[in-house]
Amino acid sequence: MSVWHRIGRLNDIPQQGARVVKTEAYGEIAIFRTLKDEIHALANTCPHKKGPLAQGIVHGAKVTCPLHNWTFDLSTGGTVGPDEGCAGHFPTKMEGDELFLKLEPTS
């Protein structure tokens, strides 16, 4: 059975920012908030050389890794452009201003 875990409120995360949720099963998960107040969750470990994606630059619905500029689609975790890879992506939902995360990677 899948379970939604409450992980805080929308305003806990700055627009175009991220915060990190620590999990036992999947390590650190980066929760991103876009300028349009969309919430996305990716593993906080870049598949290139383990850069901390939560410290990346959020632009549109993408994040660019702070170490070597690989860019990921926040809605899938897949890379954008010439780089090939995928950061683990997790489902999120918002009820009112409360945020929920499901620990079931979709990629």
Ligand code: FES
């Ligand atoms: S560690 Fe992320 S692009 Fe290299």
